[in-house]
Amino acid sequence: MPRALERAEGCWAWVVLLASVVAQGLTLGFPTCLGIFFTELQHEFRASNSETSWFPSILTAMLHAGGPLCSVLVGRFGCRVTVMFGGVLASLGMVASCFCRSLVQLYVAAGFFTGLGLCFSFQSTITVLGCYFTRRLALANALASVGVSLGITLWPLLARYLLEDLGWRGTFLIFGGVFLHCCVCGAILRPVAPSVALETRKGPSPPSKTPAPGCLAACGQAVLHYLAFDILWHNAGYRVFTLGVTWMILGFPLPHVFLVPYAMRHGVDEHRAALLISIIGFSNIFLRPMAGLVAGQKNFASYRKYLFTLAVLLNGLTNLVCTVSADFRVLVGYCLVYSVSMSVVGALFFQVLMDIVPMGRFSRALGLCTILESISILVSPPMAGFLLDNTDNNFSYVFYMSSFFLISAALFMGGGFCTLWKKERQAPRATGEPAVREAAPERAHTGEATDSCEKRQRTEIMYVTSV
Template identity: 30%
Template sequence: MDSSVKAQKVKVAMPTAPAPDGGYAWFVLLSCFLVFGLTFGVIKAFGVFYVEIHQYFETTATGTSWITSIAVATIHIVAPVASALSAGYSHRSVVMLGGLICSIGVIIGSFARNLTELYFTVGFLNGFGYALTWTPTVTMLGLYFEKRRPVANALASAGECILTFLLTPMFQLLIDSFSWRGALLVLGGLQLNLCVCGMLLRPLKGTRQVTHVGEVKAEEELLTKDDSEEEENCLEEVERSLREGSDQCKVKKTYSPEDLDEKPANKNSKSRAKRTNMRTKILRYVDYTLITNARFMVYSMFGVFAALGFFAPALFLVPYARSKGIEEYQAAALMSISAVFDLFGRVLFGWVANLRLVETVQQLTATVILLGAVLLLCPLASSFPELAAFSAAYGLVFGATVAIHITVLAEVVGVQRLGSALGFFMLIRSSGGLLGPPIAGFFIDKMSDYGTGFLMAGVALIVSALFLLLLHQMNRREQRSHSKNPDTPLDKVGRAKEEDVTLTMEKQFHKRQKC
């Protein structure tokens, strides 16, 4: 055997199995439902703790709001890490680890002596755990559903609404009975259920990695498709010439295998081998090529400005109502009203998106503009009936928005890249999640009016809708380009179908082996 030929182990990512859209997929949906509730549902219900912590430490609105901001920003920043860990290990183990970190962070936070310790525990540690649970679960849901993906995302995100509805009055009751510290202890125990959610995430058949062992030339891994075809043609000519014993053999001696194994070529091949192997390994965990996707970057900018307005209203609704003279349980009930209509909006508009009557990006644009308009009207409400009407309208339109924004992301990049795309999207959006509540708190402190926080959120959401309009125009331009070049494969919304880089390289590799 030639010394240049050696056995190599090649990890092959098997093609993703078709989404079953049923069967065990419903258990994955249940897991995602609970994860939404125990992460973002808790964040929305945290406004009850906000009032108590604000009074206990006698701090400003901006200072207290940093707890939620740090948690939200950490979720976004750590999302790519969660995606990479899920690819390297498993979605199940990463979610279980995240649930454990959440619980530990909140339990330690119940003993905090100052705001700084709350920033680290209830803010950073809790947000870190949320990222490890939410990102892999949503990615797994996208793999299990295809035809029913909009409805599945809507039903899963409904967990945020239902648990917000249940947790808000429960937190108020726990605070009245055991103080905010005791309520945090109970919350820490409750979040251990995220580990149970992780256990439900069974890998989809066909997505696991397998190992093949073959004897190949080391340099063969590095050849491009054109180079490999040229080499194969040369070798075929040499073999044919030798068999026929013709004079052509003398001419083709320059293409002998020995000449192909020259030292300079080997050095270049080995250098390309290292670069290719490194690139393949990185792409398996983090698809950094997404930053070159113009539509993805435009959608990420939408996420940044939307995040400025998404989280502030839920945090300041209860304090705003209390500042208007509404009593404690009525103020907490506003969040429950919002959660009920939020649930209705997610299910209804998720179903509408599934009908494909209009492009999902158009539907998302309309709901984001409506949400911004509703928030701008909030300062006009002062009595409980008026605030209840605002909470209902806010919940309905917010649910309509959240129900489909992940579906739009899957359409922008394709489901095969959803894991990495979701991580990068959350990372880019982190700046909006981090700065939204503190900016709103800054205006509240300056104007001594919680209503200014809602005005800031409304303006940010309307600005974010401009990026959705730009994305829609880019989609239209791609569709017109496709109509002129029908041979270019497009997905359902008219975007070019992007190949998985790792899988393509491995297919070429096995093709060379056969030759």
């Protein structure tokens, strides 16, 4: 973005940032309250734990898997239209879920459509920050992440309050109206440069002598464009990180889904059980931005991936606390320690990936990573539900399962990064030349001006995840 344009949009940029904060709270913070409805849905549809677990897993998986499609919509219609379309889609999904008579219908309405709508609204509001901020982009992303923490704090309290008076159907109907506020956030995102939007919409004109590719060829080109299989094959660091994160996600979301049912089963009051998730969200309001700003310092560039690994390891070890005691005071302490590791994992995820992958390929690398994440998120809660059904609802096994995936993923990534570091140090001794890093320079977004918002969108279009 030209600096003159940045100065012209400087005041409105903070309004856009506020809209991004609200949109993140409405979208990415929402799945954390689904555990409150777990018991109600199970009784309503007379379903097993495994069958009920598919609902939050499908919604959260779509929140991640829709990234490439969101990128296409943003490039074609712009961020404003995509955010508003996502809000309407999420709202219609929740309203339709009020009339569902089976879990399969709930999977489609509230799981698929609402999850996809939340993905469109969330990812577009993150993308637009790159059009309004250059020098303060790191600060803007750190402040925008506060919205996620606010959502994690407020959604469980609102859900518990509405569930008592309206039931789950009435609550979902109210949620449908709440998601329409994404349209308000989208209306604030006025285009920065109309000429850029026109160029993005039209796109480069193909050579006149080149025949148009067939349907299968076009689909193959689209897949190769958005998914970085070539980077996965040639970049060992990216391979270690992606496989480790995919394995980690099998255990990472389980506390958000099963912590409330676990506490209620052991005699904790419904309101206090819902408060546990809010404690995690409230702690993240302060911890996540601090972790993001600290991680952005140049002094941490060489240690970020190891700090990320330690945070994953701490997260896995913390979950073992729930296998020892279900006392409310113990669970409060668990939530506070869990918040620390969760904040560091969320803050360092993008930074570590930027250190490993050249920025020219960052969008594609993140696209493949989020697709693999969505697969893990899709199967993780049903796996835990199946475990509950076969262990007489013993929630301790769920937290053992979560700890296993997190600890083993941390050990795999830590061992992989150390092995690659040793190879890099041994390479100059063997060849007598300096080692060549696979990754690009550490800095992802510089303060240098770009020629247009379109170029920044190509870098940041996939700059999201639910971690």
